[in-house]
Amino acid sequence: MIQIEINDPQYAQKVKIAQSLYQVIDPELFVNIIDLGLVYNIIYTDNTITIIMTLSTPHCPLGDAITSGVNNALSVHFPGHAVTVQLVWEPKWNFEMMTAEGKKLLGIA
Template sequence: MEQTTHLLECLKEVYDPELGVNIVDLGLVYEVREEPERVHVRMTLTTPGCPLHDTIVGAVKWVLQENTNKTDIDVQLVWEPQWSPQMMSNEAKEMLGYF
């Protein structure tokens, strides 16, 4: 399995608690890459003022630490491009009734 694919599969264990859908299918993960000393994640949230910011970022760090044995997990939250429902996978859209 390709490295990035493996990391994305791991991140599917992290759910947005309000929506009940994982952050990958929601389209919140823009980039994930494993470097020799760390894992870097560039992601967003559904809204800039998301009250679950710390919970979601903490879960991302925990899941990647557990699955890569790396302790340096760099999570960069970005607001550009702004998230929109069109970024969701078809599975997420179906779960949330977008069809």
């Protein structure tokens, strides 16, 4: 699960990016990628945004749809920024990475 430190110089921009990513829904689970805990880090500069994230499995059949969703969501709020999605497989995603809201949406206690 992503943690944005309040003393981060890009705090406001990273929070805005994270809020935009709530719009990106995993098409199989119908939960956004933030509440699923798929986003590990956000790197922001004046003209680039890099999202470091994972998928629920390395062979996720809808991975392209999710990464395209990230690009689409960020292009609305950050026009002119180059957006890169970097998929990583460590740490391996598991249900414990989900937020309380994500677990609630999936009916996990």
